Amino acid sequence: METAIEVSDLVIARGKRRVLHGLSCAIPRGSITGLLGPSGSGKTTLMRAIVGVQKVESGTVTVFGEPAGNAALRARVGYLTQAPSVYADLTVRENARYFASLYADATKADADDAVEKVGLADAAGQLVSTLSGGQRARASLACAILGKPDLLILDEPTVGQDPVLRDELWQHFRDLCDAGATILVSSHVMDEAGRCDRLLLIRDGGLIADSTPDEVRAAAGTDDLDRAFLNLIRAQAQSPAEVA
Numbered sequence: 001m002e003t004a005i006e007v008s009d010l011v012i013a014r015g016k017r018r019v020l021h022g023l024s025c026a027i028p029r030g031s032i033t034g035l036l037g038p039s040g041s042g043k044t045t046l047m048r049a050i051v052g053v054q055k056v057e058s059g060t061v062t063v064f065g066e067p068a069g070n071a072a073l074r075a076r077v078g079y080l081t082q083a084p085s086v087y088a089d090l091t092v093r094e095n096a097r098y099f100a101s102l103y104a105d106a107t108k109a110d111a112d113d114a115v116e117k118v119g120l121a122d123a124a125g126q127l128v129s130t131l132s133g134g135q136r137a138r139a140s141l142a143c144a145i146l147g148k149p150d151l152l153i154l155d156e157p158t159v160g161q162d163p164v165l166r167d168e169l170w171q172h173f174r175d176l177c178d179a180g181a182t183i184l185v186s187s188h189v190m191d192e193a194g195r196c197d198r199l200l201l202i203r204d205g206g207l208i209a210d211s212t213p214d215e216v217r218a219a220a221g222t223d224d225l226d227r228a229f230l231n232l233i234r235a236q237a238q239s240p241a242e243v244a
Contacts, residue, residue, distance in 0.1 A: 002030075004028060004029040004031075004064060005182075006026050006027075007023060007026070007050070007059070007060075008061075010046070010061060011056070011058045012055070018057075018205065020049075021206050023046065025207060025210050027200075028198070030182060031198060032174065032183045032197050033184050033197065034199045035187075037188065039188060041202045042204075044186070047079075047153050050153060051077060052069020052070070063077065063151060064076065076150040077151045078149035078153065079153045080152075081140070082155045082156055084137055084139065086139045086140050089128075092124050093111070093124040095143060096139075096143055097112075100114075100146050111142075112124070115139075117145070118169070120138050120139060123135060134159075134161050138165075151182045152183045154183065155186050158192065190225045191226070193225045193229075194225060197212065198210070198212055208236050
């Protein structure tokens with residue numbers, strides 16, 4: 001399978017604290033890869049490095065054969081940050097149509113379709129400033145998918161969403177993947193891990209698993225992915241040299 005993202009010996013520090021410790025992984029094209037780990041484990045830092053907006057101490061990150069952040073990738077990568085990235089003084093529809101105008105092949109109809117796909121059709125005319133936190137996140141998601149990116153980086157896109165909407169969003173992610181997109185999605189909700197094709201489990205800036213959900217379950221000796229993650233963490237603590 002072709003590789004969309006290659007991370008090699010990535011080291012990132014913030015101030016005097018090292019956030020990622022020589023992390024290496026490869027993410028295949030046309031897949032949904034889950035990036036999982038507790039808060040503070042380095043998920044967002046890794047995503048920022050892949051997008052090309054994070055200062056790197058050493059190591060390399062390559063996206064579709066180009067260095068992360070290369071100008072040639074700007075139209076190919078969509079990025080949804082944890083903080084909403086839309087204009088509070090515009091409506092949901094106005095935000096989507098504005099971002100659509102930045103792409104040569106995106107239309108107003110595409111913008112309206114994106115708003116509907118994230119479940120905001122009924123709120124399309126509302127100012128973003130009047131939306132709930134979960135609705136703002138969905139407005140940001142609508143704008144992120146407008147350019148039909150080859151790679152979609154989603155930083156905890158389902159936080160604050162109700163179970164029905166979470167299910168609908170994951171179905172949309174799968175539809176995007178089936179259409180050829182590569183998706184990297186972070187979460188600390190382990191019940192979402194089973195929806196992914198591959199899992200990257202990180203803790204304290206280090207990679208402790210890079211496998212399919214079934215392989216993670218088998219390695220940890222349990223069918224429960226939440227329990228599997230805990231088992232892997234405990235195994236790492238007992239024999240860090242073997243894990244490394």
